[in-house]
Amino acid sequence: MSIFEIPVSTLSGAPDALGPLKGEVLLVVNVASRCGLTPQYAGLERLQGKYADRGFSVVGFPCNQFGGQEPGTSEEIATFCSATYGVSFPMCEKVDVNGAGRHPVYEALTGHADADGQAGDVQWNFEKFLVSGDGEVLARFRPATEPEAEVVTSAIESALDRRQA
Template identity: 50%
Template sequence: MKNLLIPAFILLCMTVSAQKQNVMDKESIYQFKVEDLYGDQFDFSNLKGKKVMVVNTASECGLTPQYEGLQELYDKYKDRNFVIVGFPANNFGGQEPGTDEQIAAFCEKNYGVTFPMMSKISVKGKDMHPVYEFLTEKEKNGLEDSEVQWNFQKYLIDENGHVARVISPQTLPADQSIINWIEK
């Protein structure tokens, strides 16, 4: 019996060690610095300890009215360690053709957006931005492989900078599953 316990214990220790190594190997959102719509640097490491929703946006999409729900969510939870970070992208049907200046004006005028909005990037394909490589590749995020399906896909990032969930573009910002995640 003793002869069986020692190899089982060693196997258990190796499994726990491998699991710890996988957690340690996970990258975090905190490694990224990007440019916002106004040309200023935005450092994700400043968000340590906060829950973050990263969302790709577009001004001429059927889902564009989600800006209103995103702003309401941000207003409600911004003082409770939650932030939304928007990334305009023109990857789906040319629905974000504007310049950063035009996007900023559109968001402010039509939806009163005050959450951080980044410079326009690509969220798919050969020119995918490194932030979205992190969000969509299990090897980097430690959770799962995903593909950005359309505008307004949401990535929920935990207080440690790790991807916690991927939310469908059609899921509204005020969906109870998102609220529950923020509040827990």
């Protein structure tokens, strides 16, 4: 099953958050509002603005599993993201990315290894997965990798070039 077919709601509670994005290249990121890495929202939003017209979208998944750094309600998270970082990319419901309650989207993603060959649990907030328009995981970037790092942008551009070929 492709991640585009896995049921997940938007942050506002609408069903089928990922289905309408099928065919687009996605950068799926577990996010948190009270993390030292939270400023990465700015870079994620710049990626959204730079590549959206080419069939790309960042997708945020709030997660409170790392140090309790995303304790807010859906409304509080939405307000923070909009007011603080001008987030325009889709935000999904708060999920668990690790453990027994791991959301099925993350079940599908975490089997993919990073550049060092390590698969498995998400390490911390702001881990990033690049996904093709047909749901194939193309790359995994650990939390410390900035959204606009050359390794990320070159992978996005390559995926978009393949999508348009």
